[in-house]
Amino acid sequence: MSPIILKRIQRLLHRRELRYPFTLMAVLFGMILIFASVFSVFEENATFADGLWTAYITVTTIGYGDYSADTLAGRGVTVLTSLFGIGCFAVFTGIIVEKALQRRMRKMKGEGSYTGDGHLVIVNVPSYDQTQDLLKELDLSPDFSDLSRVVVASALPDNDKEIPDMLATEVDGFIMGLPSTVETLKRAN
Structure with a gap:
């Protein structure tokens, strides 16, 4: 990665309101990688790509069922990943709703600015x-x-x-x- 991109990411992470969502995304990404690794090791004839696909489908709670865990370890990781995915999406939804409500309240109180022209x-x-x-x-x-x-x-x-x-x-x-x-x-x- 170029130093410019790294500096921009670092600046974004210093913004308090973005630190939590970025941390949550990093943990979610890590969880997907761990799931994919465990799935590909413990499940017979499963590749790492199969593990990534299954992790994504599990975390997002879509659950196509084209791949599923057969071993106890695979099922355990699937359950944990599903619970974590539900929690992450609830938190992301909460963050989005909170920001929308804050923006609306600022508009209603007249605290913002108008950026259009010709008005x-x-x-x-x-x-x-x-x-x-x-x-x-x-x-x-x-x-x-x-x-x-x-x-x-x-x-x-x-x-x-x-x-x-x-x-x-x-x-x-x-x-x-x-x-x-x-x-x-x-x-x-």
Whole structure:
């Protein structure tokens, strides 16, 4: 491997949120190699490639059944690999769902940034009804109906901390911050 690729991997591993998934993937890969080795040694007429295939099918819990363990050692490793595979996929699913929820919460709280261009910036939300009326008017306008919309507000009605779903689905971005500051406007792009 080239030194540049190794440095990039090393930098990625230093990121706290990626360390756990990378470790889990490394352990999963190691488990597949161990399974393949044990399967090819203890099972009659099984090659290492057969072991890799069976390990993959077992870890992913697909279970085609074209290869299966006949010996006690092979069956034991198959059971452990199946349990570990189920656990790994549950953890991976949890990580993905957690990241999606965090991203949604950041959007709802206006903590993110909008990266698109050619959009319309709507400053402040006097009331949700008035903002929805404005969005309906924009939908009817041939000049503005196709433009993305980003709402920038320093506060929401009723001291809400998050933009409500009814409004979040109508706009492409929400930025919480003082509209008169450069930092907030940069986040609105």
